Amino acid sequence: MTSELITGIAELTTNAGSGPGDVDGNRITDAALIIEEGRIAWLGAAVDAPDADARTDVGGRAVLPGWVDTHTHLVFAGDRSAEFEARMAGGRYAAGGIATTVAATRAASEEQLVTGARRLRTEALAQGTTFLEAKTGYALDVEGEARSARAAAEVADVVTFLGAHLVPAGVDRRDYLDLVTGPMLAAVAPFASYIDAFCEVGAFDVEESREVLLAGRAAGLGVRVHGNQLGESGGVRLAVELEAASVDHCNHFSDADVDLLAGSSTVATLLPACDLSTREPFPPARALIDAGASIALATNCNPGTSYTTSMAYCVATAVLQMRLTIAEAVWAATRGAAVAVGREHGVDAVGSLRVGGLADLQVLDAPSVSHLAYRPGVPLTVGVRQRGERVTIGERR
Template structure:
């Protein structure tokens, strides 16, 4: 046996709850879990034995919705908003997503990686072992591909699993003003085919200030035709039934969902589409419309939680903070919150067969915590009790 973690308390995330095992152990061989359960039932010897001294082990955390790759920041715009400027006024002054677009276009691939590493390091320090990273600030074929390559490169720089997503249909670039359908032609006809092998999925922003149901549907159809899984920004600001559209395409996830209705949730349940909640954006934008948590519960739609790390609406690199926000703002339980950054987050990026639980056959991605109760991970604010992060069976 390669490595054992003994004298641990496990939150395996198997079954419907936390899957708690008292006095447990995890055994690893060649980067995979070969045993996770009561200490008395596992292997006895290994090349390395780590005594956890009663600490808790969870699966490595998964941040399943981020915009980690981008250049520039919008702190100045935030200050303008605090002084009373409207989003429209800021946009007319050259701000908003187009500000990030210009900075991202101007940056090289290597510069984008270098800029993103401090954000990534903050997430790793909180036990994250897998991260989804979207493009969407290049908005040209070459710049979107540059962003996807930069996202992939993060996995070469750090011990992290990266799942890149093409979000070419994020916003309408200025050179296509008044020609949204022509831009969608570019996304479907050029960006999606060129992203095969670079992207693990395709996303779109289905919203009144983004792209219509029809345009978003074209993107999802083209992605599926290219053999790429899909997901969708849906129902963040209005009820367009983007979540139903996503479900009709068998989407891995629909994300945001504040304005999702019963028909949307039923469609998601039937399709197995994960509801990804983004409390950082909800908080930062001072939203008042809550996601329909009770509907997700009633229809057994899996709930995931992510940072939505981005420069405009959720400039956070703390997944632990999102656990507290999801429970405080959305009233998720401790179990729902912790499953939301492990097994359900794995489902949101199509990796639930590989990661997200502590069980034999899964990749040995672990977070070892210096806590007395898993609720501490959700309850505390500004508290990082990570003792050890393990990626592919290696302590890092």
């Protein structure tokens, strides 16, 4: 058993405290930590550090938990840059664009889907994302969704079944709902932990979404919802009613929706990169936090609305545009996100650094996490450890 002492940590963000405002519980300055067998064996003030078999000096940099990205659609084929270009010239995003990706995904082999998803997973990992969720939802037939779920399970830590993404062209709505809640669910469930539905005009209404989500729950899956992205779709209310783990997007909100979420166990997962790419209004993040709701930040990496794997970009945008504090944004992208996938506590908890916990962490080429928003767009993550294993060289560039 080899132990490694990491020294030279100017600021260690553990996010092991009681909330983003718990500075003393979340942060140690002039810190050190010891990794052993993929886990944190010790952490604390550098002056108190015990000896270890090996030593790595990160040279006065900040260390924080790896990002926890709880909303991606990594399994797809094709490109939607023309649609993006048209949108930037004044068009509006609509759910129907999904059909373009469905056609390309159906035409791809499973190997091609795995290769594409792995490329994005690798890209995300190199930028500090040590835990990632991925959804199906771009095949929309039984064999294709099962293929997508297998591909997602190859590259992601958690898989979500999103058969209810769009009713495919030429298929009767009722027939499709029967397929999603019957044979498609049966084929995908062995690879998935969650079910999701796109509850939106142009996709599925509240009744249809409820039917799909309840079928998933009966099959043993947790519930997630794409809600209130393009209008007040009722997705937030449905998510709270079903005690969903998370309702994602949340761009169009009433005050009642804020109160509902604040009084629930459902996490509001905000997707700032998607909001910029679709030019939807940002969610009322401050109002949600001030009302006591739990929030998470995620990339929503997909070819239609948010083609980025950068959690750092989401954190910077959440601070600069959505008025989160640095501590709130970093928390929402790590420990807050862990809540949204049921991984906040326990031996395999993610999103925080604690003795005995997983050594999933990143090193910034900066003395503090405030640089994530202070120096937006700069690739600050120079070192990543996943389960203690070195992903990139982070020490002294």
